[in-house]
Amino acid sequence: MMWWNFLTAFFIGGALSESSTARRVGRIVMALVLVGVLICGLIYAYLMFNAVYNQALKERSKPSHVHTQPSH
Secondary structure, eight states, rough: OOHHHHHHHHHHOTTGGGGGHHHHHHHHHHHHHHHHHHHHHHHHHHHHHHHHHHHHHHHSSSSOOOOOOOOO
């Protein structure tokens, strides 16, 4: 509970943190921001891993650049 009070006072202001309405709204706003950051992070991770995976598939499907020497 003390953590929410600190964050509410930090983001909304010390004077507003005394009212229960400001604390309630502050909690909702902070929760929405945290959920939004989490969703953005998951989307970013998915896109990056997908890009790396697709690049690896392209590299694997290319023919080898190393030419083997025939045995004499």
